[in-house]
Amino acid sequence: MVDLAYSDPSLAALYDALNPWGPGDDFHLPLVMSARSVLDVGCGTGQLLRRAREAGHPGRLCGLDPAEAMLARARRRTDVAWVLGDLSTTAWEREFDLIVMTGHAFQVLLGDDELRTALAAVRTALADDGRFVFETRNPAARAWETWTPENAVEVTDADGAVVRVAHRVETPVTGDTVRFTTTFTGPGWERVGVSELRFLDVDPLDAFLTEAGLTVEERFGDWDRSPLAAHSPEIVTVARKR
Numbered sequence: 257m258v259d260l261a262y263s264d265p266s267l268a269a270l271y272d273a274l275n276p277w278g279p280g281d282d283f284h285l286p287l288v289m290s291a292r293s294v295l296d297v298g299c300g301t302g303q304l305l306r307r308a309r310e311a312g313h314p315g316r317l318c319g320l321d322p323a324e325a326m327l328a329r330a331r332r333r334t335d336v337a338w339v340l341g342d343l344s345t346t347a348w349e350r351e352f353d354l355i356v357m358t359g360h361a362f363q364v365l366l367g368d369d370e371l372r373t374a375l376a377a378v379r380t381a382l383a384d385d386g387r388f389v390f391e392t393r394n395p396a397a398r399a400w401e402t403w404t405p406e407n408a409v410e411v412t413d414a415d416g417a418v419v420r421v422a423h424r425v426e427t428p429v430t431g432d433t434v435r436f437t438t439t440f441t442g443p444g445w446e447r448v449g450v451s452e453l454r455f456l457d458v459d460p461l462d463a464f465l466t467e468a469g470l471t472v473e474e475r476f477g478d479w480d481r482s483p484l485a486a487h488s489p490e491i492v493t494v495a496r497k498r
């Protein structure tokens with residue numbers, strides 16, 4: 257699913273202001289810098305790979321995303337390969353030392369079959385000693401409970417207009433998928449997008465990884481590399497090919 261927030265050019269233009277460089281990017285950047293070839297799945301506006309190239313990464317950097325509007329932002333940097341698509345449309349074999357999914361992009365993989373297809377493609381695209389690094393929000397931390405209109409944020413668009421961005425979760429939340437709306441209001445702005453994110457718990461997550469032939473090498477509960485605890489905000493996974 258490509259939701260409105262990613263497929264609409266004016267919303268894609270707000271993405272970096274709404275999602276500035278953060279601790280997750282600080283976690284991923286050294287991994288990218290020390291890998292010869294990197295695939296960033298769901299790369300969005302390409303913030304991580306653009307920064308890696310700027311910092312002197314000498315090797316292959318490739319960003320993959322199904323939203324043309326997001327890739328159009330990424331393409332401002334031309335010394336990175338930007339590929340339109342997703343893991344069901346690619347045919348890389350043993351090509352990448354590191355594959356990442358950052359900014360909780362992993363959570364856009366909703367159905368079991370979609371997840372299986374994606375993980376199988378990751379394994380195929382990884383070099384034999386390659387690593388797959390990604391995070392998913394820990395369902396026990398219930399992050400969606402803070403996605404309320406009271407917690408709306410304001411950002412400034414390219415024309416200097418202030419845009420208010422508010423989430424509202426469809427309740428009750430049942431199962432492991434959270435559906436929510438994002439409303440953009442401001443001068444010249446009146447848009448509502450609908451998104452869905454999957455909050456996989458660690459046991460089913462590891463079952464999918466194992467089934468795909470991937471093994472968990474390291475596991476953290478936050479960007480400071482603290483161990484995963486019951487209510488850690490993140491499930492950060494470093495996986496290898498088995």
Ligand SMILES: C[S@@+](CC[C@H](N)C(=O)[O-])C[C@H]1O[C@@H](n2cnc3c(N)ncnc32)[C@H](O)[C@@H]1O
Pocket residue numbers: 257258259262275297298299300301302303320321322323326341342343357358359360361364365
């Ligand atoms: C929350 S953004 C994360 C972007 C970027 N990784 C970051 O950290 O800023 C999620 C991205 O996943 C992309 N996406 C949506 N469906 C996808 C799929 N099936 N496979 C890969 N990426 C997908 C969206 O277009 C969007 O750019």
